[in-house]
Amino acid sequence: MSIRGKACIAGIYEHPTRKADGLSLAQIHAEVARGALADAGLSKDDVDGYFCAGDAPGLGPMNMVEYLNLKPRHVDSTDTGGSSYVLAVGHAAAAIALGKCSVALITLAGRPRAAGQSQVRPAPGATADAPFEAPFNPVIATMYGAAANRHMHEFGTTSEQLAWIKVAASHHAQHNPHAMLRNVVTVEDVLNSPMVADPLHRLDCCVISDGGGAIVLVAPEVARSLKRPVVSIRGAGEAIKHSAGGRIDLTYSGAVWSGPRAFEEAGVRPSDIQYASIYDSFTITVLMTLEDLGFCAKGQGGRFVADGNLISGHGKLPFNTDGGGLCNNHPGNRGGMTKVLEAVRQLRGEAHPAVQVPNCALALAHGTGGSLGTRHGSATVILERQ
Amino acid sequence: MSQTPAPSANPEIQPYFEALRDGKLLIKACTQCRQPHFYPRAGCPFCFSDTTEWLESRGTGTIYAYSVLQAAKDLPVLAYVTLDEGPTLMTSIVDSPPSALSNGAAVRLVVRPGADGALAPMFTLI
Ligand SMILES: [Zn+2]
Numbered sequence: 001m002s003i004r005g006k007a008c009i010a011g012i013y014e015h016p017t018r019k020a021d022g023l024s025l026a027q028i029h030a031e032v033a034r035g036a037l038a039d040a041g042l043s044k045d046d047v048d049g050y051f052c053a054g055d056a057p058g059l060g061p062m063n064m065v066e067y068l069n070l071k072p073r074h075v076d077s078t079d080t081g082g083s084s085y086v087l088a089v090g091h092a093a094a095a096i097a098l099g100k101c102s103v104a105l106i107t108l109a110g111r112p113r114a115a116g117q118s119q120v121r122p123a124p125g126a127t128a129d130a131p132f133e134a135p136f137n138p139v140i141a142t143m144y145g146a147a148a149n150r151h152m153h154e155f156g157t158t159s160e161q162l163a164w165i166k167v168a169a170s171h172h173a174q175h176n177p178h179a180m181l182r183n184v185v186t187v188e189d190v191l192n193s194p195m196v197a198d199p200l201h202r203l204d205c206c207v208i209s210d211g212g213g214a215i216v217l218v219a220p221e222v223a224r225s226l227k228r229p230v231v232s233i234r235g236a237g238e239a240i241k242h243s244a245g246g247r248i249d250l251t252y253s254g255a256v257w258s259g260p261r262a263f264e265e266a267g268v269r270p271s272d273i274q275y276a277s278i279y280d281s282f283t284i285t286v287l288m289t290l291e292d293l294g295f296c297a298k299g300q301g302g303r304f305v306a307d308g309n310l311i312s313g314h315g316k317l318p319f320n321t322d323g324g325g326l327c328n329n330h331p332g333n334r335g336g337m338t339k340v341l342e343a344v345r346q347l348r349g350e351a352h353p354a355v356q357v358p359n360c361a362l363a364l365a366h367g368t369g370g371s372l373g374t375r376h377g378s379a380t381v382i383l384e385r386q
Numbered sequence: 387m388s389q390t391p392a393p394s395a396n397p398e399i400q401p402y403f404e405a406l407r408d409g410k411l412l413i414k415a416c417t418q419c420r421q422p423h424f425y426p427r428a429g430c431p432f433c434f435s436d437t438t439e440w441l442e443s444r445g446t447g448t449i450y451a452y453s454v455l456q457a458a459k460d461l462p463v464l465a466y467v468t469l470d471e472g473p474t475l476m477t478s479i480v481d482s483p484p485s486a487l488s489n490g491a492a493v494r495l496v497v498r499p500g501a502d503g504a505l506a507p508m509f510t511l512i
Contacts, residue, residue: 131399132425135500136478142464145453153489197453245431246424246473248466250451374476
């Protein structure tokens with residue numbers, strides 16, 4: 001059994017805030033839920049499936065279901081960090097395909113800036129891995145820095161090549177009035193920005209923002225009854241990559257597994273994809289993911305992203321046309337939701353005209369949640385305009 | 387961090403912390419498939435046998451990857467070291483100027499208190 005063609009994205013909403021002073025976390029969840037349902041032309045009482053992740057306050061979905069006053073017959077709060085919302089699209093599609101629900105709501109909200117937290121720390125707990133990592137103060141930037149260090153060592157990837165990813169994102173962000181960083185930057189700007197965790201410069205890192213987003217998935221017959229363009233789920237894949245008993249290889253991500261699973265279910269190849277939303281916590285995350293998804297050979301990511309190849313209207317693979325996490329936003333340090341939202345905009349023809357991919361019919365969204373340096377969730381979805 | 391129990395209170399890994407007090411690094415090897423692994427577990431992560439035994443590492447290896455946090459240049463450098471026994475572990479490089487580090491450089495064990503206060507296996511350039 002496959003989920004191909006069994007569920008559609010009918011509603012999306014991205015919260016415009018980037019600093020949510022005066023808004024509670026639950027309130028942001030509710031605002032994005034309201035926005036996505038209005039976009040779909042559905043009401044709260046149509047929702048019979050609810051999906052959230054670790055950003056939702058409370059125990060799994062229970063407290064949010066109460067706050068929103070929903071009555072779902074199917075819930076799921078699988079948390080794979082920032083990839084959760086891409087993963088949830090696959091899980092919601094599967095639930096709809098099985099008849100467990102017909103209108104599934106996925107919400108994300110975060111307010112680390114309003115709360116004065118520059119980095120969300122993993123929740124304390126007696127995980128088996130913690131005693132073997134906590135002594136070494138592994139902040140996110142150094143773990144990703146180490147992954148970039150090893151990728152450069154093995155494949156000759158350069159800082160200039162990584163910088164091109166930021167340059168492409170900035171070209172897109174200039175057209176997004178909500179983006180935090182709207183100035184177009186050059187490779188030199190990236191290389192001249194302060195080193196954070198070498199080889200990663202400040203402009204190799206994503207922004208920290210508040211905000212949120214929501215997605216409404218529905219059964220195909222519901223989608224056809226609505227007035228919005230029909231965006232169908234064609235394939236989904238997921239994976240967890242970890243330290244594998246000490247057989248650590250930092251040069252690839254879980255996308256090497258989630259990608260092929262999604263492509264197989266969708267029955268398409270990387271060369272068929274017209275637009276890609278790629279998780280961009282750091283520039284290295286994008287470069288490695290593009291290789292792992294098969295857009296280029298392993299080790300060739302640097303060459304692939306160089307010279308503006310990711311810039312819409314210029315390069316072969318337009319990516320993150322909203323500016324992505326590198327320039328637009330990264331709500332709650334969880335960028336998977338916005339990856340799906342921009343892919344849907346592209347398929348609907350609702351991206352900014354300056355970055356809209358002409359006749360975009362097949363798009364991919366990919367999330368990487370957790371750390372490339374330890375363990376992360378990887379989720380890939382392939383979406384199609386009907 | 388205060389909600390996390392002291393790691394040495396975990397019986398599964400207590401010998402690891404006792405050995406660190408003696409300046410030694412213990413890893414685990416499977417009694418069935420013989421393969422060494424890290425972090426240490428009571429069961430084998432490879433063949434899934436339920437019997438593993440402690441193995442004292444020679445304490446030598448090479449730098450697999452590293453990254454210097456510029457805002458904390460005086461602190462130990464985050465690194466991954468591949469032990470001569472095979473497993474790669476997250477660790478810190480100490481007593482070595484960051485500019486002297488390179489992938490593949492030989493290192494040896496030094497036991498120091500980590501950021502969480504517990505003794506931890508760190509490495510220095512040979
Ligand atoms: Zn074994």
